[in-house]
Amino acid sequence: MTAKRVIEGVHVVPMGMANAYLIEGDDGLTLIDAGFPSKEAAVFEAISALGRSLDHLKHLIFTHHYLDHIGSAAAIVRQTGATTYMHPLDIPIAESGGPFRPMSPAPSVLGQVMCRLFYNHNERVAPVAIDQTFTDGELLPIAGGFDVIHTPGHCAGQVALLWRQGRMLFAGDVGMNLVGLGDPVGFKSLIDGRASQRKIAGLSFDAVGFGHGKPIAREASTRIRKKWGKASFMEYEERLDNVEAA
Ligand SMILES: [Zn+2]
Numbered sequence: 001m002t003a004k005r006v007i008e009g010v011h012v013v014p015m016g017m018a019n020a021y022l023i024e025g026d027d028g029l030t031l032i033d034a035g036f037p038s039k040e041a042a043v044f045e046a047i048s049a050l051g052r053s054l055d056h057l058k059h060l061i062f063t064h065h066y067l068d069h070i071g072s073a074a075a076i077v078r079q080t081g082a083t084t085y086m087h088p089l090d091i092p093i094a095e096s097g098g099p100f101r102p103m104s105p106a107p108s109v110l111g112q113v114m115c116r117l118f119y120n121h122n123e124r125v126a127p128v129a130i131d132q133t134f135t136d137g138e139l140l141p142i143a144g145g146f147d148v149i150h151t152p153g154h155c156a157g158q159v160a161l162l163w164r165q166g167r168m169l170f171a172g173d174v175g176m177n178l179v180g181l182g183d184p185v186g187f188k189s190l191i192d193g194r195a196s197q198r199k200i201a202g203l204s205f206d207a208v209g210f211g212h213g214k215p216i217a218r219e220a221s222t223r224i225r226k227k228w229g230k231a232s233f234m235e236y237e238e239r240l241d242n243v244e245a246a
Pocket of ligand 1: 018066068069173211212
């Protein structure tokens with residue numbers, strides 16, 4: 001599997017069952033997330049396919065700390081010298097390489113199955129040093145500007161990044177697009193997760209890329225507003241009660 005263009009200047013890079021995104025800016029290349037371990041070759045191939053050398057990768061921004069997003073980070077930084085960025089709440093775990101925070105499976109069959117199959121919080125990966133932090137509402141002056149939107153729920157330090165130039169949102173694991181738009185495999189806090197889904201549903205953008213599943217290139221914020229504009233914890237509790245009562 002090779003990298004694919006999503007919109008002008010953005011390529012999705014397959015990193016195991018996870019996505020990284022390579023973005024072309026006037027200030028060099030930026031990578032969002034670093035996939036499962038031992039997948040760094042996919043990033044290096046994607047950089048070469050653009051006719052660039054590895055040292056053109058200047059920035060590596062993480063949406064959050066879980067092992068399927070930082071797994072190949074240490075190897076990528078070693079080869080490229082990229083500067084790393086992460087929300088302060090997730091940094092200690094990335095810098096120790098695990099163990100990761102436990103989470104509860106999302107309240108769906110897919111969540112229950114996937115969380116058990118793919119998520120083991122005791123796993124360890126190569127630690128990655130974080131050079132810079134950011135906070136909610138900050139504009140990162142990279143590739144024409146990324147707005148940082150704190151989106152906790154899946155984990156405490158998760159962020160979404162809105163790339164102004166391409167009007168594309170990098171949403172991490174606020175949701176997934178595996179079999180249509182849906183929840184991430186699990187939540188540390190379902191209440192926060194629902195609030196974060198509502199938060200991204202209130203934004204305006206054309207394209208969206210999740211950590212898992214297919215990116216959406218057009219009319220993405222309309223679809224997300226439909227799915228999560230009214231996402232609530234209560235509504236979910238009711239649905240669970242109904243399932244249990246049935
Ligand atoms: Zn993930």
